[in-house]
Amino acid sequence: MQGQGQPESFVTISGVTKKFGDFTALDALSFSVREGGTLALLGPSGCGKTTMLRCLAGLETPESGFISIAGKVVFDSAKGINLNPEERGLGVVFQSYAVWPHMSVVENVEFPLRVRGISKEERRARAMEILEIVGLGQYAQRSATQLSGGQQQRVALARALVHKPALVLFDEALSNLDAALREHMRLELKALQDKLGFTALYVTHDQGEALGLAETIILMNAGRIDTSGLARDVFMNHRTSFAALFFGLNVIEADKLPGMTGTKFIAFQREHAHLSSVTDSAAQNGDLVVPGRIATRSFQGLVDEYAIDLAEGVSIRVLDGQGHFSPGDQVHVRIKAGNLFRLND
Amino acid sequence: MQAGTQSKEKSGWTWQKSLPLLGVSMGILLIIGPFMAGLVRSLLLWVADDPQVSLANYAWLFTDRRIQTAAINSLICGTGAMSISLVLGTSLAWIVSRTNVPGREIFKTLNLIPFFFSPYVGAIGWIFLVAPYSGLMQTTTATLFGGPVEGPNIYSLAGVIWILSLFYTPYVYLFVISPLQRMDAAFEDAARVHGAGFWTTVRLITLPLLQPGLLSAALIVFVTSAGLFDVPLALTATKGIRTMPTEVFALVRYPSDLGRAAAFGIFITAVTVALTLWQRAHLAKRRYEIVSGKGYKPRVIELRRSGKIIALTIEIIFLMTSVVLPVLALILVALSPLWTGKFNPANATLANFNYVLFEYSLTRQAIMNSLFLAVTGATIGVMISGLQSYYLVRVRSAFKSFVDALLALPLGIPGIVLSLFFLIFAIRTPLYGTLAILLIAYIARFFPFATRTITAMLSAIHPELEESARANGASWGQTMRIILLPLLRPALIAAWIMLFIIFIRELGASILLYASGTETISIAMLLLSENSVGYVAALALIQLVLLLIGFSLFRLTRAPVVQ
Numbered sequence: 001m002q003g004q005g006q007p008e009s010f011v012t013i014s015g016v017t018k019k020f021g022d023f024t025a026l027d028a029l030s031f032s033v034r035e036g037g038t039l040a041l042l043g044p045s046g047c048g049k050t051t052m053l054r055c056l057a058g059l060e061t062p063e064s065g066f067i068s069i070a071g072k073v074v075f076d077s078a079k080g081i082n083l084n085p086e087e088r089g090l091g092v093v094f095q096s097y098a099v100w101p102h103m104s105v106v107e108n109v110e111f112p113l114r115v116r117g118i119s120k121e122e123r124r125a126r127a128m129e130i131l132e133i134v135g136l137g138q139y140a141q142r143s144a145t146q147l148s149g150g151q152q153q154r155v156a157l158a159r160a161l162v163h164k165p166a167l168v169l170f171d172e173a174l175s176n177l178d179a180a181l182r183e184h185m186r187l188e189l190k191a192l193q194d195k196l197g198f199t200a201l202y203v204t205h206d207q208g209e210a211l212g213l214a215e216t217i218i219l220m221n222a223g224r225i226d227t228s229g230l231a232r233d234v235f236m237n238h239r240t241s242f243a244a245l246f247f248g249l250n251v252i253e254a255d256k257l258p259g260m261t262g263t264k265f266i267a268f269q270r271e272h273a274h275l276s277s278v279t280d281s282a283a284q285n286g287d288l289v290v291p292g293r294i295a296t297r298s299f300q301g302l303v304d305e306y307a308i309d310l311a312e313g314v315s316i317r318v319l320d321g322q323g324h325f326s327p328g329d330q331v332h333v334r335i336k337a338g339n340l341f342r343l344n345d
Numbered sequence: 346m347q348a349g350t351q352s353k354e355k356s357g358w359t360w361q362k363s364l365p366l367l368g369v370s371m372g373i374l375l376i377i378g379p380f381m382a383g384l385v386r387s388l389l390l391w392v393a394d395d396p397q398v399s400l401a402n403y404a405w406l407f408t409d410r411r412i413q414t415a416a417i418n419s420l421i422c423g424t425g426a427m428s429i430s431l432v433l434g435t436s437l438a439w440i441v442s443r444t445n446v447p448g449r450e451i452f453k454t455l456n457l458i459p460f461f462f463s464p465y466v467g468a469i470g471w472i473f474l475v476a477p478y479s480g481l482m483q484t485t486t487a488t489l490f491g492g493p494v495e496g497p498n499i500y501s502l503a504g505v506i507w508i509l510s511l512f513y514t515p516y517v518y519l520f521v522i523s524p525l526q527r528m529d530a531a532f533e534d535a536a537r538v539h540g541a542g543f544w545t546t547v548r549l550i551t552l553p554l555l556q557p558g559l560l561s562a563a564l565i566v567f568v569t570s571a572g573l574f575d576v577p578l579a580l581t582a583t584k585g586i587r588t589m590p591t592e593v594f595a596l597v598r599y600p601s602d603l604g605r606a607a608a609f610g611i612f613i614t615a616v617t618v619a620l621t622l623w624q625r626a627h628l629a630k631r632r633y634e635i636v637s638g639k640g641y642k643p644r645v646i647e648l649r650r651s652g653k654i655i656a657l658t659i660e661i662i663f664l665m666t667s668v669v670l671p672v673l674a675l676i677l678v679a680l681s682p683l684w685t686g687k688f689n690p691a692n693a694t695l696a697n698f699n700y701v702l703f704e705y706s707l708t709r710q711a712i713m714n715s716l717f718l719a720v721t722g723a724t725i726g727v728m729i730s731g732l733q734s735y736y737l738v739r740v741r742s743a744f745k746s747f748v749d750a751l752l753a754l755p756l757g758i759p760g761i762v763l764s765l766f767f768l769i770f771a772i773r774t775p776l777y778g779t780l781a782i783l784l785i786a787y788i789a790r791f792f793p794f795a796t797r798t799i800t801a802m803l804s805a806i807h808p809e810l811e812e813s814a815r816a817n818g819a820s821w822g823q824t825m826r827i828i829l830l831p832l833l834r835p836a837l838i839a840a841w842i843m844l845f846i847i848f849i850r851e852l853g854a855s856i857l858l859y860a861s862g863t864e865t866i867s868i869a870m871l872l873l874s875e876n877s878v879g880y881v882a883a884l885a886l887i888q889l890v891l892l893l894i895g896f897s898l899f900r901l902t903r904a905p906v907v908q
Contacts, residue, residue, distance in 0.1 A: 092539070160539070
């Protein structure tokens with residue numbers, strides 16, 4: 001990630017604060033995206049990620065801060081600059097797709113060219129070209145209401161790309177699709193991004209979507225950046241209890257575990273816990289070994305998910321493929337030292 | 346016991362089946378009966394006391410110059426009122442639903458008041474305001490600047506259009522405000538971020554998305570304003586300018602020719618029915634969902650200072666001209682012992698109120714009659730409509746969409762035309778000249794308003810609530826009494842108040858059916874307008890108070906106004 005003012009910075013967000021009444025949606029948020037880069041704003045609902053996207057698009061006005069896109073200052077509270085949405089030259093794919101029901105597919109797609117005063121022939125040709133790319137060429141004359149959810153999503157995508165915007169924003173672009181279609185569209189989006197080379201900012205609550213689409217990820221919490229970095233790094237190296245919880249790890253107060261001192265929380269992946277009915281002889285120094293009792297077991301396909309009660313009211317979740325424990329069994333849980341994250345907030 | 350239940354099921358004659366059908370049949374009878382009477386009468390011609398079947402009435406209809414003039418005048422009034430109220434209603438709805446104009450929540454309610462007021466009273470109020478030389482505005486201007494002032498001529502088609510526009514603006518407003526409030530904001534946001542400016546977005550996205558609602562509103566306003574009797578009667582009938590409804594009245598009265606009047610009525614009915622059926626078919630094709638449920642609420646537009654002033658000005662002018670000024674004029678006239686175009690506070694008196702409320706038997710009787718008709722009519726109407734709604738929403742039937750269309754027909758038929766048919770139907774029966782015939786005509790003309798209100802709410806009540814009562818052992822009757830009616834109560838009350846309000850102010854359907862002793866408030870105003878405007882104003886204010894009470898109660902039910 002590049003900081004503000006560095007030459008590689010294509011989209012710069014600096015100190016953006018947005019309040020709704022007493023609620024602070026964005027708290028002096030700063031980050032940047034390089035040209036051709038892909039960034040995902042990830043976080044639970046209410047963390048401010050969609051508000052950030054809407055501030056970028058000009059659909060919300062921040063109280064303070066600075067935003068520039070492709071060398072153009074679109075918002076600067078200090079200088080009183082606030083460009084209208086239509087003056088920012090973006091493409092946006094909305095969560096609800098917002099495909100206009102009173103227009104045909106091709107009319108939807110050529111809209112950005114139409115309002116830019118491009119001749120009918122040229123805009124029709126360019127709309128058809130992008131519709132072919134997203135695989136909707138034969139649907140051009142259909143009414144937008146006759147399309148499935150996945151098809152509407154492609155129309156929204158084609159509309160966001162047809163005028164070759166420098167930056168394309170995606171608001172939960174894939175979350176309304178079913179699982180198989182989502183995976184398909186994710187790969188397609190990635191291929192399109194490689195082909196057309198636009199800079200992309202994804203807003204999502206789905207870690208799979210963020211990891212699959214973006215090279216850098218910003219995990220947001222309560223209007224601030226919790227963790228940011230390369231996708232793999234953010235996913236693998238957890239530095240905060242919020243990030244660990246968000247990615248589905250077990251997070252336990254350290255003083256409730258034996259031998260875990262000098263830190264506030266201990267976190268580990270559900271897959272990294274090893275269960276055994278007798279004391280684990282493979283335990284090495286630094287490993288966490290703790291007794292527990294199986295509370296519930298639920299079938300998850302290749303593995304079972306166990307809820308395990310430890311001492312002091314602590315409950316953890318463990319994925320294990322061995323499959324020979326039943327509710328009520330006493331077990332020993334072991335997590336290797338290398339798989340434990342020591343977190344201080 | 347078991348066998349008894351089975352035989353009851355087999356007979357097929359359960360309350361569950363028969364009651365809804367009863368409501369539907371009564372509705373159909375109320376429509377078809379008078380229509381058939383009118384149709385038959387229009388085809389009869391008396392030659393030397395012998396009735397003969399003839400098309401002569403229709404032949405006359407299509408050649409008579411008076412009819413053509415009346416039709417053109419109605420077309421002008423309908424188109425004019427439709428255009429103005431479309432612009433005004435959409436603007437008002439947009440201002441209160443999409444901008445941060447100060448007091449928007451209060452304006453949301455205030456904008457509905459003209460919907461509940463009486464257009465006839467509004468027209469009378471405006472006569473007091475701007476009658477040539479003697480209107481309050483003229484006399485005030487004359488006092489301030491000297492010289493007699495003629496001012497705009499309210500006794501003209503332009504005057505009729507003006508009053509109609511004020512009273513039908515809330516119809517458009519109602520049709521547009523709900524989609525404006527519920528529309529997925531992303532539709533407009535998507536246009537903005539992809540390069541469209543504010544006005545381009547309004548033109549290419551917002552208005553086209555509102556089009557189904559606008560089209561419905563346009564048609565309803567056109568049909569009802571072209572067929573409204575009250576306003577042209579008050580403003581232009583005495584000046585020799587007639588529209589279709591006042592021409593129907595003239596055909597019945599001077600000289601009386603029920604055959605020709607019936608032919609004219611059938612023609613008007615055919616046109617309005619054709620228009621409403623076309624609208625149904627057209628809308629069925631074009632209906633699309635503009636609420637995604639996933640988007641943001643529509644963005645409230647932060648108006649600049651100048652924008653706020655413009656929005657407030659539009660709001661205030663509308664409320665002043667539709668409510669405040671005409672009511673103020675009525676109050677001043679009602680308080681004056683003798684109206685001369687000027688109000689003298691020193692002479693202010695309640696004598697006019699005293700006269701119409703306590704001294705004059707005709708007005709006293711008229712108020713009682715109107716209250717009786719409104720209370721009885723609303724009660725019977727809601728009962729019939731409730732049963733119809735149950736049929737339309739809950740009963741499985743192959744004829745449902747046909748019945749639905751049929752039961753909605755009276756919405757478009759002018760009240761005076763329907764009452765003409767009832768007049769033909771009842772003129773040689775003991776019903777003629779009774780309150781009962783007025784009651785029947787009122788219900789026949791206006792029950793669809795109640796049916797719509799109740800149907801809207803019933804559709805939102807999940808059938809499983811009733812099914813679980815049945816599964817737990819309740820009979821259909823018990824289920825209705827314990828489950829459905831309590832759930833439906835807000836809609837039933839709202840529908841009742843709606844009918845009450847309509848019946849209190851009714852004029853068009855009463856004018857041909859009243860007789861000595863069965864005058865209503867509006868009829869009494871009409872009769873008194875020859876003698877003393879002070880009495881008329883006092884009576885109009887009494888009617889407005891009743892309507893205002895109805896309006897306040899209606900707001901208390903929190904029911905939406907359903908078209």
